[in-house]
Amino acid sequence: MSNTRPLLVELLTEELPPKALNRLGQAFAHQVRDTLAAQHLLADDCACEDYATPRRLAVLLTVVRDQAPEQSYSEKLMPVKVGLDADGNATPALQKKLASKGWEHLTVADLARESDGKQEYLYANGVAPGIALAEGLQLALDEAIAKMPIPKVMQYQLADGSTTVKFVRPAHRLLALWGDQVVPVQALGLQADRLTQGHRFLAPEVISLKQTDEYVDQLSQAGKVIPSFAQRRENIAGQLAQHAAQLQATIGDDPEVQALLDEVTALVEWPVVYVGQFDQGFLSVPPECLILTMRLNQKYFPLFNPTDGKLTHRFLIVSNMQVADPHHIIEGNERVVRPRLADAQFFFETDRKQTLAERIPALAESVYHNKLGSQLVRAERISQVARFLAERLQADVALAERAAQLAKADLNTGMVAEFPELQGIMGAYYAQADGEAPEVVRALKDQYRIRLDEAVNAETLIGAILFMAERAETLMGIWGIGLAPTGERDPYALRRAALGLISAFEQLAAGGYLPVPDDARLTLEALLQAAADTFEAGVLPATTLNEVRDFIFERYRNQLNAHHDRQSVDAVLALRPALHEVRARILACEAFAQQPESASLAAANKRISNLLKKTDEALGEVDVARLQEPAEQALAQAVQALAPEAAAQLQRGDFAASLATLANARQAVDNFFNDVMVMAEDPAVRANRLALLARLHTLMNQVADISRLAA
Incomplete structure (x- = not known):
């Protein structure tokens, strides 16, 4: 009867890619678990705990056998007429088959006969010994390493100077401990032992584990490492909340905060949060610029006033160093962020010396696509589509055209060159400073939204028009030059553009701008035709409009199938009705x-x-x-x-x-x-x-x- 004990496996490496760390840790742990389970080495009540820090991937399995139980087998060998000769003796074919399986000891008398209704077959039935833990874990390690979702594989040489291995980062130690016993396995040129290491700076000494259940406590107490990604993330979140509350502020709740929390969790092993600040004079710069540089470049958490949501001059630093006097760490981070914020201030003030409208001619020097011309030519196309939409929706044509003309003008500003993520947002700030109409300012700010999720009203109508014009032009142009999405590849985000266009039709109807039933005020086909008409003759194949229309309906089908009866969806979409009527018809x-x-x-x-x-x-x-x-x-x-x-x-x-x-x-x-x-x-x-x-x-x-x- 086999014994059971906890099993711990750890790979100690160089710093792992932070954005992939959690996924790598889970993949490593789950693959080891699944492979051992398939070999019957795990008890039914075995739990799996995955660990991932910047320098390690590990898994703890709570109830693991040293030997898998015996397994009954029944294997179909070959037809009787092939395996036995006229005298009932084994033919060379049968002997060769048995030898290949390691069953040379089996005789004809040991084999069973079964019919499948057409002919009789020979079967080998028996009981095979279960696999030993060392052999099973070796298979599990090989599988886990081979199947890890590594974003970019590194190739490096081992200490012998001749052997080359491939992994996400160079590995330095392999720990494999079953209870108090080392399991003799190897991986990436490393032989397993019971040794691990703590924090690179706070506790760099080697730690020798006597038992698997010492792992978390030893790393935490002696090694200054919190091995669990989830626990480390929770620890950081708690410290951030505590410091923010003490400062009567908040770190915000937008998706970027959660993404940054994941990233800093993957960067530290022993997190400690400190408070930094910057000169309040930088608050004259648009907050998005300051927030982006702090989050993206420095991995800081900006603090906001909980009452009005405005950015404050303080930020939180997640450090990997716990020290009695952190003023050097804080001052160092404040020195680092100051020139970043100064750059943002410089770009903003320099950009302001030229109006957004004065930047339009320079778009002629910016290539949109070599088959579709410059950004200036593109802006002119979007402007024509915007005029069409404004006329159909009875909106202010001049405002719609103005928004379209200015839409891409911020692409050659210093701020957007430094922070491409601020496209549109900076255009809105500069347009507002230039005295442009509020509807134009809002349209510029919202043009890069993924979808419209509120009913269109008088204040947002120009924005909806720009949103639709830009996407219609993109879909027709990019598709027309042969860059339709294929598989997972969609570099011009045409799928997102299609879904955005669908949302715009829905929200125009919700706001009363498109009546139900449709009175032909605005149809998808008419919009796509208006976009097609803005391109020079011969640029778009004649089939482009129908292909793009079908593509949009197919995207809508996929979206609707997740929430509605598929037959009803098919029944409605078969008629290609007005987009804004589709959901009502399906219901x-x-x-x-x-x-x-x-x-x-x-x-x-x-x-x-x-x-x-x-x-x-x-x-x-x-x-x-x-x-x-x-x-x-x-x-x-x-x-x-x-x-x-x-x-x-x-x-x-x-x-x-x-x-x-x-x-x-x-x-x-x-x-x-x-x-x-x-x-x-x-x-x-x-x-x-x-x-x-x-x-x-x-x-x-x-x-x-x-x-x-x-x-």
């Missing part, structure tokens, strides 16, 4: 699908579609005089009665009511197909019945192609 379809009449009508609609596809006849109006059968007369009367009501409901945008009205035709439709031969021998009768079905088909498919609701 109506989902409600209709719950009605008892829906299945029958969907099946009938599918049958009608197939019939109409097969006919080459030109179908005119229904001739009532030619309706001979009571069932077809009744269907014609039902269509005549229901069509006006359904049309009126559709006109009001009440898609659910329109489909509910359609449900009243079920009995007449069922009777028609039960009693009437559509494809009559008389050509005139046949054509008349097909015309009746065509009219019914039109009535049934005004909201969605309900044939797609058929099971």
Whole structure:
């Protein structure tokens, strides 16, 4: 019977890439666990704890066997007629097969025979000894190292000067401890032992572990290392909150704060938070500039006033050094950040010497794409699309064009050259300082948003127009020159542009700028055509508009499928309706699908579609005089009665009511197909019945192609 003890495995390395550290730690731990579990070396109640610090990846498995239990096996070898000769003795083929499996000791009498219904096969049945821990852990280590999601592999030589290995960073120690025993495994040219190391500066001495359960305590107490990524992150978050509260401030709650918290957790092993400050005169610079340089370049946490959210002159430093007197650390960080902030101030003040409008001509020197011209040419295209949108949405055309003309003017400012993440944001600050209209300023600031998530109003209409114009121009231009997304590659973010455009249509409708049902004020096709018209003849292939339209609808389909019934989504998108009507139509379809009449009508609609596809006849109006059968007369009367009501409901945008009205035709439709031969021998009768079905088909498919609701 096997013994069980905790197993600890640790790789001690050079500093690991911080943005990938947590993922690497989890991948290493889980792969070791999964491989050992597959070899039956883990007990059912075994827990897995992963550890990751800037210089180590480790895993602790709480209940691990020294030997896996015996495993029964049954392996299909070959047909009896191949494995046995006429006398029932093993053929050379069978002997070779058994030898390859290490089963030379098995005789024909040891093999079982089973039939698969066609012929008999030979099977080897038995019990195999379980794998030993050392062998199983070696396999697990090899698997874990081979399958780690390393962002960029390093190649380095071992101490022997000739052996080359590949890993994320050079590894210096391998610890493998089962209870109090070292497991004799190796990896990356290292032999396992019971040694680890603490903090590089605070406790650089080698630490020898007697037992696996000493790991966390020894590293923490003697090594000044918190090995758990999650616990270290929680520790940092707590210290940040405590210092911020003492200063009556906050670090903020935007996503960038959480991302920075993850990053600093991967940079320190023994975190200590200190408070720094800078000259309040720098607060005259737009706060986004100061925040970005502190977070991005220095990994500091800026502090904000909790009342109004304004940036303060203090920041928090997450240090890897705990010292009795930290003033040298604090002053050093303050000295480092001062020139960064001074640079930002210099760029801002220098940029202000030239108005944003005066920067427009210089865009001619900035290449957007060699097949699509300069940023100036692009700005002119966006301006033309913005004019089209403003006219369709009855907005101020002059403001829309002005926003489009200025949209890319901040690309050649010193601030954006230093901090490309501030595109648009700096343009808004400079436009505001230049006295541009508030609507233009807001449009410039919001132009790089991922999506519009609030109903458009009078204050945000110009911004929505610029947002849509920029994305329509991007989609048509980039797609048209052959740079459509492929697989995971989407360097021009066309998928994001498509989803942004969809959100704009939705929010325009929410704000009352696009009526439901659509009155052709603005359609996706019209917008894409307006964008296409801004390019020189011959730049875009003739198929570009349809391809981009289908791409946008496909992106919408993927988005909708996550929240709605797939059949209803397919039924609505099959009609390519106005984008801002799609969700309302899907909700109506989902409600209709719950009605008892829906299945029958969907099946009938599918049958009608197939019939109409097969006919080459030109179908005119229904001739009532030619309706001979009571069932077809009744269907014609039902269509005549229901069509006006359904049309009126559709006109009001009440898609659910329109489909509910359609449900009243079920009995007449069922009777028609039960009693009437559509494809009559008389050509005139046949054509008349097909015309009746065509009219019914039109009535049934005004909201969605309900044939797609058929099971």
